[in-house]
Amino acid sequence: MANDAVAGNALRVAPAQPGATDDPVRGVLAAFTKDLIKGVDETLAAFLAAEVESLTEIDAAMGGFAATARDCVLAGGKRVRPTFAYWGWRGVVGGEEPLCSVLPALSALELLHTFALVHDDVMDASDTRRGLPTAHRAAAARHRAAGHTGDPDRYGEAVAVLIGDLCMVWADRLMAHAAVPADRLLDVRRCYDQMRVETVAGQFLDVLGENDSANWTVDRALRVARYKTASYTVQRPLLFGACLAGADADDPLIAAYTRYGLAVGEAFQLRDDLLGVYGDPQTTGKPAGDDLRTGKPTALLMLARQLADPAQRRALERAGSVTSAREVDRLADVVRDTGAMARVERMISDRVTEALAALGTAPIDETARTALTGLATAATARRA
Numbered sequence: 001m002a003n004d005a006v007a008g009n010a011l012r013v014a015p016a017q018p019g020a021t022d023d024p025v026r027g028v029l030a031a032f033t034k035d036l037i038k039g040v041d042e043t044l045a046a047f048l049a050a051e052v053e054s055l056t057e058i059d060a061a062m063g064g065f066a067a068t069a070r071d072c073v074l075a076g077g078k079r080v081r082p083t084f085a086y087w088g089w090r091g092v093v094g095g096e097e098p099l100c101s102v103l104p105a106l107s108a109l110e111l112l113h114t115f116a117l118v119h120d121d122v123m124d125a126s127d128t129r130r131g132l133p134t135a136h137r138a139a140a141a142r143h144r145a146a147g148h149t150g151d152p153d154r155y156g157e158a159v160a161v162l163i164g165d166l167c168m169v170w171a172d173r174l175m176a177h178a179a180v181p182a183d184r185l186l187d188v189r190r191c192y193d194q195m196r197v198e199t200v201a202g203q204f205l206d207v208l209g210e211n212d213s214a215n216w217t218v219d220r221a222l223r224v225a226r227y228k229t230a231s232y233t234v235q236r237p238l239l240f241g242a243c244l245a246g247a248d249a250d251d252p253l254i255a256a257y258t259r260y261g262l263a264v265g266e267a268f269q270l271r272d273d274l275l276g277v278y279g280d281p282q283t284t285g286k287p288a289g290d291d292l293r294t295g296k297p298t299a300l301l302m303l304a305r306q307l308a309d310p311a312q313r314r315a316l317e318r319a320g321s322v323t324s325a326r327e328v329d330r331l332a333d334v335v336r337d338t339g340a341m342a343r344v345e346r347m348i349s350d351r352v353t354e355a356l357a358a359l360g361t362a363p364i365d366e367t368a369r370t371a372l373t374g375l376a377t378a379a380t381a382r383r384a
Helices: 002-011 024-056 060-073 080-093 103-124 135-146 152-175 182-211 218-244 252-278 290-294 299-307 310-316 325-337 340-360 366-378
Strands: none
Touching (some): 024 080, 024 103, 060 103, 080 103, 080 366, 103 135, 103 218, 135 152, 182 218, 252 299, 252 325, 299 310
8 A cells, every 4th residue: 555655646746837937947947846756745645645654554653653753754844865866867867757666765864864853863963853842852742741650751762763764664675665676776776875874974083073072173074074074965866866876886967966965065064054043044044153052063064163362262162162142142153253253254256157067967867967057056045
C-alpha cells in the first residue's frame, strides 16, 4: 500500500514551463521549484501515513511516537536538499524526463535532514525549531504533563534521539521506492552513504569545537562548514541527483557540481553564522544570539577574535557566558565593530562568484543552469 501511495502522489507532479515574459531566474524557480516542493511534501505525507499506521499496530504509544516523528518531518522547512538534488538530476536529463521515477529518492533527503536537525537540537540544547519547541523540549513537556516518573529532560533527549534514528531508517526505506535501475541505485546509495559519513564528521567537529574553542581557528570553523553543511546541503545532493540521472564519475558536470556545491554550501553556512547572531527570531524561528550564548566557534566568532583589538578581545572572551538579551546585543555589536560581519559578507559573495564561475562552462541543461544560478543567490542571501 505504501508503494502505491507514493507512486500515486508522484505521478501527479509534472514540471511546468516558466512564462516567456518572466525574469529568467524568478520564472524558473517559481515554475519548477513550487511543483517540486509540492511533490516532495505529498510523497512524504503518503509514505509517513502508512509508516505511522504500521507502527501504531505495535502499541498505541508507539503510534503517538511515530506521529511525533512524522510531524517533525512535515513541520515546514525550505526543502533545500531535495531542491538541489532535483536540479542536479535535471541538469543531466534535461527538461523532458518525468519526475515520478526519482521523487521518492529526492524526498528521502528531507528525512535525512530531519534526522540531523533533531539530533543537532539535542546537542545544542536548542529550545525552538521553526518557531516551535524542539523535539526533545516537547517530549519533556509531555513527560511533565503526564506526571511520569524519572527526569523529564533526560526522557525528552532519549525520545528525540529515537525520532532522529527512525527518520534515518525511513529515509533508507523511502529511497528504495525510486524507480531507477538496480545498478544505478547502488551508485546512488554510495553517494548517499558518503553524504551521511561527511555529515557525521562535520557534526563531530562542531561538537569538538564547542568543547575546545581555545584551540579552534577560522580554518577549522570553515572545515565544519564544509562537512556539516556544504556536503549534505548542496554538494552531495547535487551529486546525488546526478547519480540518479546515471552520470559517470568522470563526467565534466560532476566536477562542476563539486566546485559549485562546495562554494554555495560554505556560503550557506556562513549565512547561518550571521543569522545565528543577527537574524530576526520571527523569521528564523530560533532565538537570536544563541551562538554567542554558547560561545559556538563559528567562522564569524573566530574572525572577530582574530580582528579584535585588546579591549574587543576581552569582551569577546565573555562569549559562552552571557545570558541576558542586553549582554548578547552588546556582544553582537562588538563582533560587528571588529569588522568580522563585513568580512563574512565578503566571503559569502566570493563563494557565490566561485559557484557561478563553475556553472559558466559546465555542460548542463540550460534551464538547470538558470535555476542553479538563482539558487546560489537565494540560498545565501536568505533571512531564515
